[in-house]
Amino acid sequence: MKIVYVVPGVMPPAEQERRLGLLRSWAFPGSEVDLKSVTEGPASIESCYEDYLSIPATAKLIVECEKQGYDAAILGCAGDPGLDAMRELTEKMLVVGAGSNALLTAAMLGHRFAILTVDDALIHTCYDLAYKAGCREKLETVIALNIPVLELNKDREATFKKMVGMCKKLLEERNVDVISLGCMSMGFLDVAEDLTKALGIPCVNPSKTALKNAEALVGLGLKHSKRAYATPSKLREGTVKSLDELYIGGK
Numbered sequence: 001m002k003i004v005y006v007v008p009g010v011m012p013p014a015e016q017e018r019r020l021g022l023l024r025s026w027a028f029p030g031s032e033v034d035l036k037s038v039t040e041g042p043a044s045i046e047s048c049y050e051d052y053l054s055i056p057a058t059a060k061l062i063v064e065c066e067k068q069g070y071d072a073a074i075l076g077c078a079g080d081p082g083l084d085a086m087r088e089l090t091e092k093m094l095v096v097g098a099g100s101n102a103l104l105t106a107a108m109l110g111h112r113f114a115i116l117t118v119d120d121a122l123i124h125t126c127y128d129l130a131y132k133a134g135c136r137e138k139l140e141t142v143i144a145l146n147i148p149v150l151e152l153n154k155d156r157e158a159t160f161k162k163m164v165g166m167c168k169k170l171l172e173e174r175n176v177d178v179i180s181l182g183c184m185s186m187g188f189l190d191v192a193e194d195l196t197k198a199l200g201i202p203c204v205n206p207s208k209t210a211l212k213n214a215e216a217l218v219g220l221g222l223k224h225s226k227r228a229y230a231t232p233s234k235l236r237e238g239t240v241k242s243l244d245e246l247y248i249g250g251k
Contacts, residue, residue, distance in 0.1 A: 001032065002034075002070045003027075003211065004074070006062055006074065007077075008045065008054035009038065009043060009077070010041055016035055019188050020034070022190060026208050036065065038058055040057050041053055041057045041058070042054055043150065044148070048125065051077075051081040054081050056247075058081070062089065062090065070093055071218045072214040073090075073096070074210045074214055076098060076184050076207075078102065078183050079125055080097035080129060083100070088232055090224075091231065094218060096214045096217070098184060098206045098209075101209060102204045102210070103129065103133050104135055105209050106135075107138045110177025112138055113140060114141050115139065115141075115142045115143075116142075116145060118146070118148070118152070119144050119148070120144045123143075126182055127142060140174055140175060140176050141170070142182070145162060149185045152189060153185065156189055156191070159189065163195060164195065167195065171201070178201055178202045178203075179195065179199065179203045179204065180203075180204040180206070181203065181206055187207030192204065232246065
């Protein structure tokens with residue numbers, strides 16, 4: 001099977017290669033995994049506005065990935081920006097939202113889960129995502145690390161230490177069975193297994209979990225429902241021929 005991880009923000013080539021190496025090390029034998037990044041958009045996604053900025057270029061890239069014959073695309077942001085739109089635009093290729101996928105996985109593993117996100121400003125969006133994913137009732141709380149996305153990997157040990165401290169305090173105060181990391185850059189720190197050991201409860205890595213569940217769904221021959229995510233009528237009826245024709249720009 002062919003799976004592509006799509007980065008909805010502009011990412012330096014060296015970081016793309018690092019993440020691709022991790023993805024390929026996590027993949028099952030026989031899975032062909034690639035990573036593609038948009039060439040325009042936000043440098044990181046840490047607000048609703050940056051969410052929305054990322055969507056047009058990402059949609060075009062995901063449509064191109066389908067044309068290239070990929071079996072699945074992973075939308076590589078834990079906020080799932082534009083996931084419903086990406087599913088509307090694809091007919092044959094599964095599109096996995098890494099954020100909602102991680103939350104659903106966390107909900108399967110315990111009675112109550114918490115999300116560790118990157119910034120206080122994103123806490124409300126985590127609750128919104130849990131509601132859209134259908135697991136809001138199991139979400140106990142959301143806490144923020146308050147380390148900017150682009151700085152998470154600058155001192156991996158210090159970031160991990162803060163993650164452990166905050167989560168241990170959370171477990172003392174709240175009835176939580178599972179932790180879900182609410183940021184793909186946290187996932188690519190590759191610390192979830194160590195965090196699981198330190199806390200004694202499951203810690204869900206959204207980056208790895210999205211890949212493994214994409215492999216499982218492709219293996220099962222399943223993809224998102226086109227009844228739920230109908231192709232835009234103008235494209236379906238042939239009124240327009242491409243995504244570009246759906247947008248009227250000024251001159």
